[in-house]
Amino acid sequence: MQRQIGQVRTEQVRLFDRDHPLVLAGGEQLLEVDVSYETYGTLSEQRDNAVFICHALTGDAHAAGWREGDRRPGWWDTMIGPGKPLDTDRLFVVCANLLGGCQGTTGPASTNPATGEPYGLDFPLLQMADFVTVHRALLAHLGIERLLAAVGGSLGGMQVLQWALSHPEQLDNAVIIAASSRLSAQNIxxxxxxxxxxxxxxxxxxxxxxxxxxxxxxxxxxxxxxxxxxxxxxxxxxxxxxxxxxxxxxxxxxxxxxxxxxxxxxxxxxxxxxxxxxxxxxxxTRVMDWFEPFGEHDPRAVAEAGTRALVVSFDTDWRFATEHSREIVRRLESARVPVSFREIASVWGHDSFLLEIEDYHETVRAFVDRALERTHETVRTSGTLRGSR
Amino acid sequence: MQRQIGQVRTEQVRLFDRDHPLVLAGGEQLLEVDVSYETYGTLSEQRDNAVFICHALTGDAHAAGWREGDRRPGWWDTMIGPGKPLDTDRLFVVCANLLGGCQGTTGPASTNPATGEPYGLDFPLLQMADFVTVHRALLAHLGIERLLAAVGGSLGGMQVLQWALSHPEQLDNAVIIAASSRLSAQNIxxxxxxxxxxxxxxxxxxxxxxxxxxxxxxxxxxxxxxxxxxxxxxxxxxxxxxxxxxxxxxxxxxxxxxxxxxxxxxxxxxxxxxxxxxxxxxxxTRVMDWFEPFGEHDPRAVAEAGTRALVVSFDTDWRFATEHSREIVRRLESARVPVSFREIASVWGHDSFLLEIEDYHETVRAFVDRALERTHETVRTSGTLRGSR
The missing domain is CATH 1.10.1740.110 (Rna Polymerase Sigma Factor; Chain: A)
Known part of the structure; x- marks a missing residue:
């Protein structure tokens, strides 16, 4: 019998307020930002086993396990859990609703503290970098400085790419699934x-x-x-x-x-x-339309930080076809970022990233296992170094 | 300088009325049916050079030439005209708005004679066969018994296929472009x-x-x-x-x-x-969804009538991808209907059938030229036979 995460809870925390407002990439400020999130597994003493899950357009913080009253588990429960590709026996997994969302993180339906009414279209326009800023604040709140990996599919994969490009020093590994670094005219x-x-x-x-x-x-x-x-x-x-x-x-x-x-x-x-x-x-959706991170960030910084990437596409995905992933791979490789690329065979199109497809899951599992091994090697090495001092 | 058809007029004629109502394939009746149409070129004395154009979903009777006040010519003016693939120096071309349309042929926005109000959703549901019935009535009105060819793209190609299957004796040739014999789940x-x-x-x-x-x-x-x-x-x-x-x-x-x-x-x-x-x-659109003519008609009748078919697809068409055309070809060929099939290279997707693409136009031209030649051979042969009696 496969073990399960079991019962989970969505937490909510205020990360920005009047004293510490959120300054957006576009220059505007948000005076109150709440973030909802869940965690699975246990953070290691060395705080080196944290994995951040970036969710897709309509996802939420509830990636795995069962909340009270749930009729189905979290949206990525096949990927996250004991013995699963993102193995909560060894990893500390965090998933949070993104800025602009409507599942517990501040968004345009939230109350504008300046008016007491919902923001509506007065909510400022967002950029992918803003999602990263808010989730980095959550990590700081949780006492996590570095991530073993950020992992995401579709919009989530785009956020991972943004994170890797703008803050590679924080990411040992980036797992970018069924994503795009610039939407096509048809996508838009x-x-x-x-x-x-x-x-x-x-x-x-x-x-x-x-x-x-x-x-x-x-x-x-x-x-x-x-x-x-x-x-x-x-x-x-x-x-x-x-x-x-x-x-x-x-x-x-x-x-x-x-x-x-x-x-x-x-x-x-x-x-x-x-x-x-x-x-x-x-x-x-507008954030996705405008996303074009290679125009703003030099991927050589990713290589310098030592961040590694896994890029995954699905052969029947026509929302973000393999060509979108290949473009990401080309850009990263030309900057000498170590990239593993896999196009997975699946009939299910873009939805595949949410599904339990053996080849896909084993690819993620192998990449994350290797990442954990490298971390332990580093720990052992520094342990030896310390011991020899 | 390329010669043009020049000025044209859309005619309208009442083809069914209370004394001769239109009985639909579904069994319901329409008490008044008007049809708008245009013709280009001259009907030969033998009445053997008539080509019928079946238009697409949002097309109309105005396929070629210029009507008074037009800012652009008819929708298939690149295909139809003197020296063009459908050469009006040699062909008599007819195009009519289809039943259920809104460009001069009776449709759901027309007045219901029973109420004096527009039909609205009281208009009966239609089938592809009904389009053919009404256009056959127009041909009878014009004194045309047989068609050298029926030609159409997209929904128009589907109507041509219906015509070939249900009345092959009336069609010497069927030109079926960018069409389908059964919509996919995605299409629907x-x-x-x-x-x-x-x-x-x-x-x-x-x-x-x-x-x-x-x-x-x-x-x-x-x-x-x-x-x-x-x-x-x-x-x-x-x-x-x-x-x-x-x-x-x-x-x-x-x-x-x-x-x-x-x-x-x-x-x-x-x-x-x-x-x-x-x-x-x-x-x-609902007629297209339900269209599945090979379930109702035996294509061997097409072979027996001697009707030939040209099936054309475009390699980047993903509305009705080449596979839809191949399916039509397979069904016709397995019934021993002589079929020419061409997949045309074009970047323009489904819209290609409306565009002036050399390979495409030359394919249609060659097919129609050969059809005309065969007609003249038949005439010469029967002339000789008659002369030898």
Missing amino acids: GFSAVGREAIMRDPDFHDGRYTEHGTNPAAGLSIARMLAHITYLSEEAMAAKFGRRIQDPETTGPGFGVDFAVESYLRHQGDTFLTRFDALSYLYL | GFSAVGREAIMRDPDFHDGRYTEHGTNPAAGLSIARMLAHITYLSEEAMAAKFGRRIQDPETTGPGFGVDFAVESYLRHQGDTFLTRFDALSYLYL
Whole structure:
């Protein structure tokens, strides 16, 4: 029987306040920033076994284990736990909701202390570097100076890349999965249509929907349905749904749910409403659109810091196709950063990064095991050095 | 200087009425059906040079030439005209708006003679066969019994396939471009999201928007923006827009139009509103979703009738990828229908079928030239036979 993390709790901490406001990369300030996070495993005495999980666009701090009342475990429970690729018997794993989110970390739906009302579109525009700033503050709060690794998929992988480029001295290893260092026109186009659906929903009220007692539910669920098409490969959709009729007994042609794929998308759109905020969707997708870190950071600093990278793509991912990962690999390698690159075979498209795919999990496991070994070698070496003094 | 068709006119004719209602494939009746159409070139004395153009989802009868006030010629003016692949010096070309459309042929926005109000969602659901029925009635009206060819791209190609399968005796040749004989789950998914955007627009009013003096403009333009992403290849979008900023002087990050690709999509969404009806969008996309003609028709009848087919796909088309065309080819060839198949190299994705791509145009030209030659051989042969009697 596989051991489990068991019960977990999401904590929340105020990391920035009026006395110590958060200064954003764009120059604006946030006077209050709360961050929600979870941890799994035990921090070693040497504080050298910490792994930070960067979540994707609609993820949250609850990456693994079960919270009270959960009907399913955290979103990456297959990856994180005792004996799992990110092995909590040996690692101390931290996951936190990102800035601009809506799952316990301050975002546009939070109360603006200057007005007592939700920020709405007065919330400042964010950059990927801001996510890193806030999560670095969390690490400082937890007494963690260095990370054995930062690990993330999709937007999370982009944050890991930002972290590696702007603060390589803090990262021994960067695991960048199904990510991109610059979105394509098509990527931006899909995001733009999703945002348009949200902002043109009359219930959006220029972002003041909470005050109006409404929610741009139609727009947000349309954005989510659309995004879901891009998360699955065409092959996966064919295998999962094909042209199957949703209810052969009663369904004839009409404008409701005729096909199973329509039922799936509608369900994804509807359930999303219960857990995600439309403004967070706008802010976070816009951060992705503008992300282009190699224009701002010299990757030679990564090589100098000794940071190593694992870059993983999936062969049927067309949201961030392998070419996006190859570009990251090229940029890092040309700066002599040690990079392992793997394109994993999987029918599941972009969603693969969330799934338990043996080759993928073993790749992450092997990379992290080797990272731990290197750390222990260093400890032994310095121990010997100290002993010989 | 290339010669042009010059000025053309869209005609309209009532083809079905209370005395001769249109009986649809689904069993329902339409008491009044008007059809708008254009013709180019001259019908030969033998009436053996007629080519019918089936238009795509949002096309219309105005395929070529200039109407009074036009700022651009018909949508397939590069394909149709004197000396062009569909050479109006030798061919008589007919193009008509399809049933359920909104450009002069009866559709859901037309007046329901039973109520005096627009049909709205009371318009009966359509099938691909209904498009063929109405266009066959137009040919009868024009005194044309047989077609040298039916030619169409995308939905138009699907109509040509339907025509070939259900009335092969009427078609000497079928030219099926960038089409599909059964949409994939992904194809249906994209259509479903577009329809959802339209139907969840509060201005849709259950299809009674005309009576309410509204138009589901937001929903319809979102559907169109989304569709446009699928019409272009990722490569074409990268070449056309890349990550270019729309207005580098004034544009910083925000939630308006930051990137050129956003400007393009928004423009496509906006201009679409001036020429297309939301209900037609629902009805026509649903016909495509359910289209699966090889389940209903035996392609051996096509072989027996002597109908030949040209099937064309484009290598970067991911709306209806080459695999869709190959499936059509496989089905026809296994029934011993003579099929020419060409996958054309083009960066422009699905939109390629509308563009002037040399290899593509020459392929269509050669096929149609050969078709004309065969007709003349038949005429000469029967002339000789008659002469020898």
